[in-house]
Amino acid sequence: MFRLLSTVALLGGFASVYGQQAKDFVEPCGHTAVIEHLEKKYPGFKNSYDRRYIETIKKGQGIQKRKKQIRDTTYFYDSVFTVPVVFHILYNNSYENVEDSLIFNQVEVLNEDFRKMNADTVNIRQIFKPRAGDAKIKFVLAEKDPNGNPTNGINRVPTTVASWGSNGVNNNMKYTARGGVDAWDPRKYINVWICDLTLNGQDRVLGFAYPPFGHPFWQSNVFVSDPEQGVVIHYKCIGRNNRRANTSVLLASNKGRVATHEFGHYFGLRHIWADDQFSANRCLLDDYIEDTPLQGTGSNFTCQKTRNTCVEANDAPDMVENYMDYSTHECQTMFTKGQTDVMYDALRTFRRDIIATAEVEVTTRVFDTVIYDQVLIFPRPSESVIVVELTKEVLESTVNFSVYNSLGQKVIKEQELTSNETYFDSRKLSPGHYVGVLKNNNQEIKKTVRFIID
Numbered sequence: 001m002f003r004l005l006s007t008v009a010l011l012g013g014f015a016s017v018y019g020q021q022a023k024d025f026v027e028p029c030g031h032t033a034v035i036e037h038l039e040k041k042y043p044g045f046k047n048s049y050d051r052r053y054i055e056t057i058k059k060g061q062g063i064q065k066r067k068k069q070i071r072d073t074t075y076f077y078d079s080v081f082t083v084p085v086v087f088h089i090l091y092n093n094s095y096e097n098v099e100d101s102l103i104f105n106q107v108e109v110l111n112e113d114f115r116k117m118n119a120d121t122v123n124i125r126q127i128f129k130p131r132a133g134d135a136k137i138k139f140v141l142a143e144k145d146p147n148g149n150p151t152n153g154i155n156r157v158p159t160t161v162a163s164w165g166s167n168g169v170n171n172n173m174k175y176t177a178r179g180g181v182d183a184w185d186p187r188k189y190i191n192v193w194i195c196d197l198t199l200n201g202q203d204r205v206l207g208f209a210y211p212p213f214g215h216p217f218w219q220s221n222v223f224v225s226d227p228e229q230g231v232v233i234h235y236k237c238i239g240r241n242n243r244r245a246n247t248s249v250l251l252a253s254n255k256g257r258v259a260t261h262e263f264g265h266y267f268g269l270r271h272i273w274a275d276d277q278f279s280a281n282r283c284l285l286d287d288y289i290e291d292t293p294l295q296g297t298g299s300n301f302t303c304q305k306t307r308n309t310c311v312e313a314n315d316a317p318d319m320v321e322n323y324m325d326y327s328t329h330e331c332q333t334m335f336t337k338g339q340t341d342v343m344y345d346a347l348r349t350f351r352r353d354i355i356a357t358a359e360v361e362v363t364t365r366v367f368d369t370v371i372y373d374q375v376l377i378f379p380r381p382s383e384s385v386i387v388v389e390l391t392k393e394v395l396e397s398t399v400n401f402s403v404y405n406s407l408g409q410k411v412i413k414e415q416e417l418t419s420n421e422t423y424f425d426s427r428k429l430s431p432g433h434y435v436g437v438l439k440n441n442n443q444e445i446k447k448t449v450r451f452i453i454d
């Protein structure tokens with residue numbers, strides 16, 4: 001597994017995306033700065049990082065092994081988790097002290113994008129429409145602060161620090177002692193720091209975030225400890241239609257989707273092109289997500305629907321619609337089902353403390369909360385079975401189990417469960433998404449669980 005503690009903070013990906021470091025260059029996400037910093041501190045870092053990664057993949061283990069790790073811990077409940085967010089606004093002057101309205105519309109954007117409720121899903125190309133996913137994660141402004149006092153989830157903190165931009169790692173905004181503001185317990189809140197990320201007057205980095213500690217899509221040296229967990233957003237890019245986003249690149253990033261992208265990282269997602277733009281074969285690495293097409297480089301603030309940087313089997317063009325690309329916000333309209341599954345799983349496994357305090361909305365009718373808590377359904381690919389685990393209490397009533405495919409067709413006929421652990425043969429199920437359904441004697445649905453066979 002992973003080492004418990006790493007002192008090296010890294011946002012993932014390889015070297016600078018565009019290398020040239022042009023003065024007016026803007027990176028939507030802060031990879032460049034962090035990796036350049038590491039290279040300075042540990043000369044040769046970029047090379048070895050790149051090489052190690054490719055070697056792993058070449059051995060044919062990398063992706064499969066990581067996917068298996070995820071799958072082995074993957075079982076899904078049809079519930080929407082509502083998680084509290086606190087926005088720390090660190091301001092050096094009134095212009096940086098962004099309005100409440102921007103925070104409110106930022107939460108709206110996050111909720112629309114994560115729940116696939118954004119109006120611009122109509123712009124998704126036909127080929128990708130069936131792949132768009134709902135992460136079933138909902139965000140609300142925190143209502144109680146760490147001391148249990150009421151709050152509106154917006155924490156305004158004046159600072160004497162004029163800018164937090166840096167060519168290297170800079171997590172200073174996350175520490176009161178360094179002029180920033182300490183995180184609220186990162187196991188209970190998602191912390192968002194809004195601050196000035198300009199460097200020498202240039203808007204260089206629009207935001208950054210770290211993946212969950214231990215997530216298998218990432219190398220252990222990207223993990224950071226609790227006080228630094230969270231999302232940082234440049235104050236000019238917070239919310240939708242921020243009046244401070246007044247230059248071309250910022251205007252192209254003015255639909256509140258810097259946060260959508262960074263929250264994607266926070267829940268474990270990698271960039272859609274796998275950050276391998278500097279390797280000899282840019283199409284070698286995958287983002288470990290099966291329903292995103294291979295992509296060679298990020299879409300540098302463009303929206304080219306003809307873009308196709310990797311030609312693969314059953315070829316699809318680059319998914320410029322994806323929030324984890326570097327396309328314009330106008331262009332970005334979706335996470336894929338694979339991505340939303342991974343994020344949902346990351347919340348339930350790696351960030352489970354947050355959902356321990358979250359409100360759980362069960363979207364399927366569940367008549368008995370005891371049953372909800374005491375049933376597990378999950379595929380075990382190594383044995384080609386679907387496992388249904390029940391507690392003794394549940395078995396005291398009649399419980400039937402069946403499985404439907406994504407078209408709603410029953411693929412495993414109803415069968416009464418009579419044991420604490422029942423195995424169903426999954427060899428006949430072709431790769432795809434399925435729903436396991438538990439019903440009682442009266443044909444009432446007690447529980448549904450989505451799972452993937454691949």
Ligand SMILES: [Zn+2]
Pocket residue numbers: 028029030261265271
């Ligand atoms: Zn990013």
